[in-house]
Amino acid sequence: MYKCFFVLLALATACNDLKRSEEEFPVKTTSDWITYEGRVPVTDKQNLYMEIAMLPGNAGEGYYQLDEFLETPTDVSKIGSFKGVYSSFSTPSGELEIHFQNSSYPEGITYRYPSLDGKRIREQEYRVRDLVLRKEGDDKLIAVDNANQPISLDERHNLSKRTSHLFTIEGKFAHVGDSSVFYETNTKQVWPLSRQGAYELATRQYYQLSDVKNEGIYLKGVGFSVREVDERGHRKEALVIKSIIAMTSSPISE
Numbered sequence: 345m346y347k348c349f350f351v352l353l354a355l356a357t358a359c360n361d362l363k364r365s366e367e368e369f370p371v372k373t374t375s376d377w378i379t380y381e382g383r384v385p386v387t388d389k390q391n392l393y394m395e396i397a398m399l400p401g402n403a404g405e406g407y408y409q410l411d412e413f414l415e416t417p418t419d420v421s422k423i424g425s426f427k428g429v430y431s432s433f434s435t436p437s438g439e440l441e442i443h444f445q446n447s448s449y450p451e452g453i454t455y456r457y458p459s460l461d462g463k464r465i466r467e468q469e470y471r472v473r474d475l476v477l478r479k480e481g482d483d484k485l486i487a488v489d490n491a492n493q494p495i496s497l498d499e500r501h502n503l504s505k506r507t508s509h510l511f512t513i514e515g516k517f518a519h520v521g522d523s524s525v526f527y528e529t530n531t532k533q534v535w536p537l538s539r540q541g542a543y544e545l546a547t548r549q550y551y552q553l554s555d556v557k558n559e560g561i562y563l564k565g566v567g568f569s570v571r572e573v574d575e576r577g578h579r580k581e582a583l584v585i586k587s588i589i590a591m592t593s594s595p596i597s598e
Contacts, residue, residue: 395410514537
């Protein structure tokens with residue numbers, strides 16, 4: 345009871361500091377829904393993967409469709425699906441928050457995280473309130489916890505805006521140094537790879553299959569493009585491997 349009371353008190357206090365925003369987000373350039381997706385770590389072995397489509401309406405408001413999946417080291421399972429209205433709010437520090445109405449879970453999702461001194465593991469029930477995401481530029485949404493603090497700022501986490509529709513990718517994957525590239529044979533385009541999606545899985549499989557340094561390994565999957573900022577601060581288009589259909593050192597010719 346006390347735990348629920350303090351969560352509700354924190355939420356009420358946070359909401360009192362917010363003001364309705366009329367900023368259009370995301371900026372609607374076509375009649376299509378605009379999709380963001382990515383994963384948020386909730387424990388050291390579990391991630392919450394979100395796919396959220398947004399259709400801007402009136403200033404600061406719009407419609408959303410949200411699907412969520414729980415990722416473990418051995419499984420991915422869909423745990424929720426929501427539809428409704430979202431609203432935008434500005435915080436006292438000038439940040440923009442997106443609140444997705446009627447998107448909470450009665451029991452929440454366990455979120456474990458280290459204390460500031462790193463000596464203890466704290467725990468809270470994440471998603472017992474409606475989902476709140478914080479805008480970071482035009483292409484990123486940051487998940488915040490019950491205290492409105494970012495859960496992670498790691499580039500592998502949080503949600504990125506799709507800058508393309510989903511499409512089938514097929515070509516050569518190579519891990520070089522601390523980064524990877526993908527030569528897409530159908531478009532003959534060399535893509536820098538985002539660390540989101542199935543990147544870690546592709547990297548692990550790459551080292552199981554490759555025999556020669558910098559060898560290109562055949563990969564077929566589903567992907568989409570995003571905008572990211574490189575180490576020099578330049579914006580670039582990167583490829584996200586959403587899922588892997590096949591990965592082998594000796595593909596069979598059709």
